[in-house]
Amino acid sequence: MSRTRIGIFGAGYIASVHADILGQDDRVALVGVADMVEANATRLAAEIGDAQTGATLEDLFRMEVDTVYITTPNTTHVDPVVTALGEGLNVFCEKPMATDLAGGDRIREAALASRGVYNLGMNRRYAYTHDKLKALIESGDLLPYSAQLKLNRGELLRPAWTADPSKTGGFLYETTIHQIDLLQYLFGPISTLRCAARSAISEAEFDDFSMLFTFESGVVATLSSSAHSGWSFPFERVEIYGRYATAMTEELERVRYALDLDQVVRTEDYTHIAFAEKGGYVKEDRLFIDALQNGGKPPVDVDDACALNLLLACIYESAHENREIDFTARVREAIG
Structure with missing residues (x-):
């Protein structure tokens, strides 16, 4: 070939x-x-x-x-x-x-x-930490009931261009897009969403977000993201709660999980893995080339990308209008 x-x-x-x-x-x-x-x-x-x-x-x-x-x-x-x-x-x-x-x-x-073939680059799906969460869920070892995700960063100052919506499109499009993408990737279709947001120190856009999501599966999840809070470790985190079970990530470095009250907490530490590998870039590029060479589905095709694009738009709409949005209905409208 x-x-x-x-x-x-x-x-x-x-x-x-x-x-x-x-x-x-x-x-x-x-x-x-x-x-x-x-x-x-x-x-x-x-x-x-x-x-x-x-x-x-x-x-x-x-x-x-x-x-x-x-x-x-x-x-x-x-x-x-x-x-x-x-x-x-x-x-x-x-x-x-x-x-x-x-x-x-x-x-x-x-x-x-x-x-x-069109593909959207969403490397965080394939980060080692999130790959582990996905595997635990798909194997049935972890049945999510609720979850919380968070991202706190200092990006309004370093790098400063991330405070310019003319370049980013808005903070959620630059950084928190990865956590937003993980919601449906891990927990399935979203039913409703609500976002409260404020401009704490930015004159150009919202820089603090608190979101609530319900899912068709019954999962309830929150996501909190701040653009100005700083880089306190772990600035990126996913926590999933099941039946007497918990799994949590610490940035791209570690995942900890216990699947029963009587189990020890298991830890997988990826600290010494190269960034491109543990961050999912290597896997997403490999899967994309696989699709081109073998005629398969790309990792994040145009339908997946459109679903994420709609979700981001609805989150901003909820923030601006201060109301809950029926996301299931919005998806039906978009499909036509």
């Missing part, structure tokens, strides 16, 4: 993470890198070894790529994704899909009309 010819559009930090992973996959040829600041493309191409460089998406097309990784800022995803799909190319786009519903609709239409 021929190698997948990949071009990377956007040469920032996350592009270098993917480039390093893909460069170790014998099924892949990293053909080129393009960035509007061509010096950035040149820098990343030098790390890859023999990739061509350019400044535009069209430059990548001329390199005869069959797959494009879109790793530009959040609010700039839609146009390059739609253009690449229109060329019949496969697309891996870093999160978020879009920062509004109209952008997501454009991508969905383009994906359905294209011979190319």
Whole structure:
């Protein structure tokens, strides 16, 4: 089978993470890198070894790529994704899909009309900690009754660009999107949601969020996220409560669980695992290339991406209007 010819559009930090992973996959040829600041493309191409460089998406097309990784800022995803799909190319786009519903609709239409495969990069699904939670649930060893998730960070200051909604689309699209994605990934379809939010120190947008979700499975979950609180460990956490059972994560470093009152608490510690591996980037890239090579379903396809995009929009709507939203009804409306 021929190698997948990949071009990377956007040469920032996350592009270098993917480039390093893909460069170790014998099924892949990293053909080129393009960035509007061509010096950035040149820098990343030098790390890859023999990739061509350019400044535009069209430059990548001329390199005869069959797959494009879109790793530009959040609010700039839609146009390059739609253009690449229109060329019949496969697309891996870093999160978020879009920062509004109209952008997501454009991508969905383009994906359905294209011979190319669309995938949204949601690496936290495949982090070692969350892989363990998923395995415990799917095996039946842990039956979730309720859960709480939280993310407290200092991103309004470091890095400061995360306080600019013109780049991020809003704090939930930049960071908390991973925890929001985990909700349906771990617990199934959401029935209702409510979000209370405030602007504690930010003049541009909400920076404190408290959310409540109910699920078709009967699970009830809360999610709390602050953009300004600081980086106190563990700033990222999932706790799941079952029948006399508890499982919890500590960032990407550890997962602890006890599945019965009489069991000891078991700990799996991933501290010494390389970041790209324990963070799920290696697995999501491998699954994406698997899908291209074997014709299977990509890890986060356009339907999954649209569902997440709708969920984010509904959370912001609930925050602005201070009311509960029937998410089941919204999904029915979106499906038509």
